[in-house]
Every structure is written in C-alpha cells, then in structure tokens.
Amino acid sequence: MLSFDIQYHWQDFQADYQAQLPAGITSILGPSGGGKSTLLSLLGGYLSGQGIIEFSGEKLDHLAPYERPVSMLFQSDNLFPQLNVWDNVAIGMSPTRRLTNEQNSKLKWALEQTQLLGFAQKFPEQLSGGQAQRVAIARVLVRDKPVLLLDEPFSALDPRLRDEMLQLVRSLTHQFNWTTVMVTHAPNDAKTLGGQVMLVGHGKVQALVDVQALSAPESGSLFAQYLGL
Numbered sequence: 001m002l003s004f005d006i007q008y009h010w011q012d013f014q015a016d017y018q019a020q021l022p023a024g025i026t027s028i029l030g031p032s033g034g035g036k037s038t039l040l041s042l043l044g045g046y047l048s049g050q051g052i053i054e055f056s057g058e059k060l061d062h063l064a065p066y067e068r069p070v071s072m073l074f075q076s077d078n079l080f081p082q083l084n085v086w087d088n089v090a091i092g093m094s095p096t097r098r099l100t101n102e103q104n105s106k107l108k109w110a111l112e113q114t115q116l117l118g119f120a121q122k123f124p125e126q127l128s129g130g131q132a133q134r135v136a137i138a139r140v141l142v143r144d145k146p147v148l149l150l151d152e153p154f155s156a157l158d159p160r161l162r163d164e165m166l167q168l169v170r171s172l173t174h175q176f177n178w179t180t181v182m183v184t185h186a187p188n189d190a191k192t193l194g195g196q197v198m199l200v201g202h203g204k205v206q207a208l209v210d211v212q213a214l215s216a217p218e219s220g221s222l223f224a225q226y227l228g229l
C-alpha cells in the first residue's frame with residue numbers, strides 16, 4: 001500500500017494530496033496545471049512538501065529519490081546519450097557499471113523481457129522513441145523497486161506502439177506486484193492499463209475509482225465533468 005498525505009505550496013499553487021493506493025495500476029487524469037506531475041515528483045522525492053508518504057509501513061518522506069523504493073520514468077530524456085543500451089541499463093544497478101555475473105544475467109534477462117537483446121550495443125540516437133522507452137523500462141526491471149511512477153512516458157509514440165508499451169507496463173506490474181502510478185492525458189490509456197483512476201485537479205485528489213467508471217461516469221460526477229459529458 002502506498003499512502004500519502006502531502007501539503008505543498010509553490011507561488012500561487014497550493015496542493016494538499018491524500019490517498020491510499022494498493023498494489024496494481026493507478027492512472028492519474030485531470031486538467032492541465034491541476035497538479036498531476038507535482039504529485040508524482042513529490043512521491044519520487046524530486047520535490048519536497050510537508051506531510052507523510054508511506055510504502056508498506058515505511059516512511060519515505062525523508063529519503064532521497066535514490067533511497068526510495070521507487071523508479072520513475074519521464075516523457076523523454078530517460079537515457080544517457082553517451083552510453084549504449086547495455087550500459088544505460090547497467091547503470092541502474094551499479095554507478096560504475098561493473099557488474100557481477102549475477103547482475104550480468106539479470107541485465108540480459110531484462111533486455112529479453114523488453115525485446116532488446118539485439119540492441120545492446122546501440123546508442124540512444126540510433127533508437128526509435130519506443131525502443132528508447134523500452135530501454136528505460138529494462139532499467140526499471142533491473143532496479144527492482146516495487147513502486148513505478150510514470151509521467152506520460154509514451155505520449156510521443158504512435159498509437160500502436162503506445163498500446164504495446166501500456167500492455168508491457170500492465171503485464172510487468174502484475175508479474176512483479178508493483179504499485180504503478182501513471183500520469184496521462186488520455187482516458188484510453190487508463191482503460192488499456194486497467195486498475196483504478198485518480199482525478200487530480202486544483203492540487204487535490206478529487207476522486208479515486210475503478211477504471212470501469214470511466215466508461216459510464218455518473219452524470220454530474222467530477223469524472224463526467226472532466227470528460228466533458
């Protein structure tokens with residue numbers, strides 16, 4: 001269970017987020033500027049607020065990003081351009097990229113899972129957008145953290161590839177029992193991922209419901225308003 005009760009201010013923006021998220025997938029939807037990315041950055045430790053963040057009973061709020069049981073994937077720039085695919089993943093396990101035999105096997109396994117075995121020697125500039133995001137997912141796999149935060153990582157991909165990536169995140173989340181939280185602007189992404197959806201607006205968690213509610217939102221509900229129904 002990932003639970004949080006966080007207060008955060010920045011200039012005119014005042015946020016106060018509370019929720020409890022079980023293992024599985026939660027997609028965050030909501031209007032632009034409503035505070036979705038801010039919430040993700042607070043959970044990842046890239047911004048600091050007041051309050052409490054707990055994962056499985058462990059308090060995270062005083063931990064630096066790298067000490068948290070969390071991996072984060074951004075829309076782009078997840079890779080080091082000067083390192084090849086193998087090294088971009090290796091750095092997730094060891095800053096020096098010197099790996100034990102066991103770590104080497106794990107890296108190979110992660111490249112297999114993300115269908116990148118043939119790309120190990122390629123550099124980021126030689127990859128398509130989808131391949132680059134798969135490398136970032138391979139790094140998430142070797143880091144082996146139970147919480148995965150995604151900030152619109154697939155929004156620049158064409159629909160078919162985007163769907164493939166969402167399916168990959170969905171199956172890895174279930175396979176490894178991750179708590180995955182993804183910000184998106186597309187209600188369809190949330191439907192593909194399954195799980196639950198959280199509506200964030202005006203710096204607050206306004207609703208948290210099963211994703212099926214998106215297909216038939218109650219008239220007058222906040223989700224219906226957000227979807228323009």
Ligand SMILES: Nc1ncnc2c1ncn2[C@@H]1O[C@H](COP(=O)(O)OP(=O)(O)OP(=O)(O)O)[C@@H](O)[C@H]1O
Binds near residue numbers: 035038
């Ligand atoms: N440290 C910060 N630096 C710059 N802006 C910040 C910071 N913290 C909060 N904000 C502001 O917080 C508000 C919420 O932004 P945020 O990016 O979280 O919204 P969002 O829902 O993710 O929007 P979008 O869908 O457009 O990405 C904005 O007004 C933003 O300018």
